Amino acid sequence: xxxxxxxxxxxxxxxxxxxxxxxxxxxxxxxxxxxxxxxxxxxxxxxxxxxxxxxxxxxxxxxxxxxxxxxxxxxxxxxxxxxxxxxxxxxxxxxxxxxxxxxxxxxxxxxxxxxxxxxxxxxxxxx
Amino acid sequence: xxxxxxxxxxxxxxxxxxxxxxxxxxxxxxxxxxxxxxxxxxxxxxxxxxxxxxxxxxxxxxxxxxxxxxxxxxxxxxxxxxxxxxxxxxxxxxxxxxxxxxxxxxxxxxxxxxxxxxxxxxxxxxxxxxxxxxxxxxxxxxxxxxxxxxxxxxxxxxxxxxxxxxxxxxxxxxxxxxxxxxxxxxxxxxxxxxxxxxxxxxxxxxxxxxxxxxxxxxxxxxxxxxxxxxxxxxxxxxxxxxxxxxxxxxxxxxxxxxxxxxxxxxxxxxxxxxxxxxxxxxxxxxxxxxxxxxxxxxxxxxxxxxxxxxxxxxxxxxxxxxxxxxxxxxxxxxxxxxxxxxxxxxxxx
Numbered sequence: 001x002x003x004x005x006x007x008x009x010x011x012x013x014x015x016x017x018x019x020x021x022x023x024x025x026x027x028x029x030x031x032x033x034x035x036x037x038x039x040x041x042x043x044x045x046x047x048x049x050x051x052x053x054x055x056x057x058x059x060x061x062x063x064x065x066x067x068x069x070x071x072x073x074x075x076x077x078x079x080x081x082x083x084x085x086x087x088x089x090x091x092x093x094x095x096x097x098x099x100x101x102x103x104x105x106x107x108x109x110x111x112x113x114x115x116x117x118x119x120x121x122x123x124x125x126x127x
Numbered sequence: 128x129x130x131x132x133x134x135x136x137x138x139x140x141x142x143x144x145x146x147x148x149x150x151x152x153x154x155x156x157x158x159x160x161x162x163x164x165x166x167x168x169x170x171x172x173x174x175x176x177x178x179x180x181x182x183x184x185x186x187x188x189x190x191x192x193x194x195x196x197x198x199x200x201x202x203x204x205x206x207x208x209x210x211x212x213x214x215x216x217x218x219x220x221x222x223x224x225x226x227x228x229x230x231x232x233x234x235x236x237x238x239x240x241x242x243x244x245x246x247x248x249x250x251x252x253x254x255x256x257x258x259x260x261x262x263x264x265x266x267x268x269x270x271x272x273x274x275x276x277x278x279x280x281x282x283x284x285x286x287x288x289x290x291x292x293x294x295x296x297x298x299x300x301x302x303x304x305x306x307x308x309x310x311x312x313x314x315x316x317x318x319x320x321x322x323x324x325x326x327x328x329x330x331x332x333x334x335x336x337x338x339x340x341x342x343x344x345x346x347x348x349x350x351x352x353x354x355x356x357x358x359x360x361x362x363x364x365x366x367x368x369x370x371x372x373x374x375x376x377x378x379x380x381x382x383x384x385x386x387x388x389x390x391x392x393x394x395x396x397x398x399x400x401x402x403x404x405x406x407x408x409x410x411x412x413x414x415x416x417x418x419x420x421x422x423x424x425x426x427x428x429x430x431x432x433x434x435x436x437x438x439x440x441x442x443x444x445x446x447x448x449x450x451x452x453x454x455x456x457x458x459x460x461x462x463x464x465x466x467x468x469x470x471x472x473x474x475x476x
Contacts, residue, residue, distance in 0.1 A: 037160060037161055038434075041408075041432065041439070043409065061410050063162065063351055064155070064161070064347055064350075064431070065412075066412065085408075
């Protein structure tokens with residue numbers, strides 16, 4: 001399982017890549033995509049939607065089930081990765097390349113943890 | 128405490144993701160993933176452990192009478208070596224279970240039932256037996272493998288002769304292991320089911336998997352395959368509150384004979400099982416409500432993304448029949464997505 005050290009994570013298995021002090025990309029971790037299995041549908045948020053830390057922002061569906069995606073931080077959605085709408089399998093193939101949406105005005109970042117801490121969280125869940 | 132099938136250690140060794148299904152620890156998928164497992168069955172071959180299925184036998188002079196009275200289908204003209212589908216109903220027409228009957232002799236029948244219903248079925252049957260018949264639950268004497276896919280005949284023919292017709296079976300051996308081999312399955316693809324002694328299951332599993340054209344498949348693919356093939360699943364398309372006619376199983380219900388639940392079935396509503404192809408964006412799942420305009424017409428009983436057809440499909444129980452092509456809306460978590468009534472099965476080999 002990959003956990004790039006340059007990214008931040010939350011315990012609900014989203015990753016955050018900061019592109020500036022107040023802007024970031026959000027995606028699903030390798031642990032998450034593996035646990036979900038083959039993804040076949042993504043339901044992305046609207047541009048300009050408000051992300052509220054800890055609340056459902058969109059959802060993804062595997063063959064078997066639908067899973068909520070939680071906003072790891074608060075902010076405003078500036079862009080969604082439309083490529084995923086027709087190719088949700090990219091989340092399985094390249095979880096850290098397949099960002100779901102971009103946020104500006106990022107705040108409420110206190111739930112973010114580093115890669116090492118996140119790996120421990122995954123290890124505990126895996127047991 | 129969930130039971131392990133004789134193949135449990137094989138699933139663990141193959142890194143299957145184990146779940147408790149109907150009281151059995153079985154793999155929902157292997158690292159290959161549901162989509163590749165599904166496609167293997169449509170294009171090559173996939174091997175499933177279905178040892179959880181229940182098996183019972185009816186033997187004796189009144190065996191046939193009991194089948195014909197307790198089950199909805201008519202087994203009178205079922206030939207030795209052939210298999211026939213059927214349903215078992217409560218008096219009110221609701222379904223106890225669905226099943227398949229193998230005729231092994233004039234007075235000798237082997238019946239395969241759903242794992243989750245096994246104990247309920249056995250109790251129901253015992254309660255309704257009449258005459259000179261010996262009924263036995265033999266589930267623990269059999270393990271079951273399903274080899275499904277267009278290449279499955281080629282693969283098995285290096286070990287044994289094959290039952291040539293769909294829904295026929297033979298008693299044979301694979302590498303000296305006695306098996307019942309039937310041309311049956313729950314995937315909609317050409318394929319076989321193999322009933323063997325539990326102690327031979329690991330050997331047969333490994334022998335078949337030696338062929339590089341076969342991959343092991345889990346319950347996830349079993350479910351997407353049967354749904355793509357429009358096959359009903361007990362607990363979804365039918366249950367104690369749904370009659371076999373409402374579930375669209377007319378071919379397995381013979382109303383011209385007497386059987387338990389016949390009157391109940393006739394007193395039922397006009398509810399109907401329909402197929403829906405989702406044309407909007409999203410996946411309809413079980414329990415989603417189905418509408419025409421603002422009028423609710425029913426609910427989804429099973430729905431998923433079908434990997435071979437590359438789209439979302441669902442089966443639904445509706446208030447009446449609707450013509451193929453009728454536009455519907457499915458409420459997916461508060462969002463109404465578009466669909467169209469589609470012919471069942473969605474996939475036909």
